[in-house]
Amino acid sequence: MGNPPLNSPLGTIQLTSFNPTCKSNQKLLYKISANTLFTGQQLVFVPECHSTNSLASELATRSKLSEGTVVITAHQTAGRGQRGNRWETAEGMNLTFSILLKPSFLPVKNQFYLTVSTSLAVADFLKNHAVHEVSIKWPNDVLVDKKKICGILIENVVQKETIQQSIVGIGLNINQKNFTIATATSLAVVKNQDFDLNEVLNSLLECFEKRFLQLRGGKLSELKKEYLENLFGLGEWRRFASHGTAFEGIIEDVEENGALVVNVNNERRNYYLKDISFLMS
Ligand code: BTN
Numbered sequence: 484m485g486n487p488p489l490n491s492p493l494g495t496i497q498l499t500s501f502n503p504t505c506k507s508n509q510k511l512l513y514k515i516s517a518n519t520l521f522t523g524q525q526l527v528f529v530p531e532c533h534s535t536n537s538l539a540s541e542l543a544t545r546s547k548l549s550e551g552t553v554v555i556t557a558h559q560t561a562g563r564g565q566r567g568n569r570w571e572t573a574e575g576m577n578l579t580f581s582i583l584l585k586p587s588f589l590p591v592k593n594q595f596y597l598t599v600s601t602s603l604a605v606a607d608f609l610k611n612h613a614v615h616e617v618s619i620k621w622p623n624d625v626l627v628d629k630k631k632i633c634g635i636l637i638e639n640v641v642q643k644e645t646i647q648q649s650i651v652g653i654g655l656n657i658n659q660k661n662f663t664i665a666t667a668t669s670l671a672v673v674k675n676q677d678f679d680l681n682e683v684l685n686s687l688l689e690c691f692e693k694r695f696l697q698l699r700g701g702k703l704s705e706l707k708k709e710y711l712e713n714l715f716g717l718g719e720w721r722r723f724a725s726h727g728t729a730f731e732g733i734i735e736d737v738e739e740n741g742a743l744v745v746n747v748n749n750e751r752r753n754y755y756l757k758d759i760s761f762l763m764s
Contacts, residue, residue: 495526509557509575517685521551522692531558535581536636536652548583555580564634576659578684584649588699591641595741596703598623599710600694601651605633606713607690614673618715621743626715630668632656657683722762
C-alpha cells in the first residue's frame with residue numbers, strides 16, 4: 484500500500500514507502516496532544532530519512548502543507564548542521580524534526596528573530612523540566628552546563644522583502660547517553676532518567692508556538708532582551724577564532740541582523756556565522 488495523500492484530514496501521517504531502502508523498523512510513536520493552535524497539528528513521521536529539513540522542503544514543494552506541519556524521523560542518516568557540518572544522532576533516542584512555517588509577517592531584515600524565538604523555546608522547554616545552567620550559545624546552540632544539548636538549523640525561502648517559508652530544524656538530545664564528542668549532553672544525562680519522546684515532543688511544540696506567537700505579535704524587543712539574558716558568555720572574556728587566528732574579547736551585544744558584537748582591544752567588531760567560532764576550554 485502507498486502513502487496517504489499529504490493533504491489527508493488525518494493529523495498524523497506515517498510515510499512508509501518514502502524511502503524504499505529504509506532498514507529502520509521504527510514505528511510511529513508520536514501522537515499530538517500539544518495544546519497548540521497549529522504547531523504539530525499536522526505531523527508527518529518517517530521511520531528513516533536523510534534529513535528532516537530536506538524532506539520537509541521537498542514535501543512542501545510537492546504538496547500544500549499547512550503552517551506548523553512537523554516532519555519527524557526516528558533515524559536521520561545525514562542530518563545537516565550549521566556551517567555545512569553534519570548532525571549525528573542515535574537512532575530512536577532523540578528528537579530530530581523540522582517545523583514548516585510561513586512567516587510572511589516577518590521582514591527579511593528581522594529573520595534572525597526566528598533564531599531568537601526558537602532557541603528561547605528550547606531553553607523554556609528545558610527550564611520547564613527543571614534543568615539548570617541553560618544558556619544559548621550564539622547564534623542558536625542550546626547548552627546545559629556548557630555542553631550542547633540542542634542544535635537548530637533554520638532555512639528560509641525569501642521572496643521580495645519577506646520570508647515566504649521557513650523550515651526550523653531541531654535536533655534535541657533526549658535519551659542518548661554516549662556521545663562521540665565530550666562537549667555534548669542530553670536531557671537523560673542531566674536529569675539522570677529516561678524520557679518519553681512523545682511527551683517531550685508535545686511539550687516542546689507548546690514552548691515553540693508560544694515563542695512563535697510572541698514573534699508574530701511583534702514583541703521583538705522582549706525577545707531580544709530574553710535572548711541576551713540567556714546568552715552564553717555575555718559580558719565575559721572569551722576566546723574565539725576567526726579565519727585561523729585566535730583572539731580574546733568580550734561579547735557585548737547581538738545586532739538586529741544577528742551579528743555577534745565582540746569588543747576586541749576596545750574596538751566593537753561585528754561577526755557573522757562564517758567568521759567566528761568559540762574556543763571552549
Ligand atoms: C547545528 O547545531 O549545527 C544544527 C543542527 C541541526 C540538526 C537538526 S536535526 C533535524 C533537522 N534536520 C537536519 O538535517 N538538521 C536539523
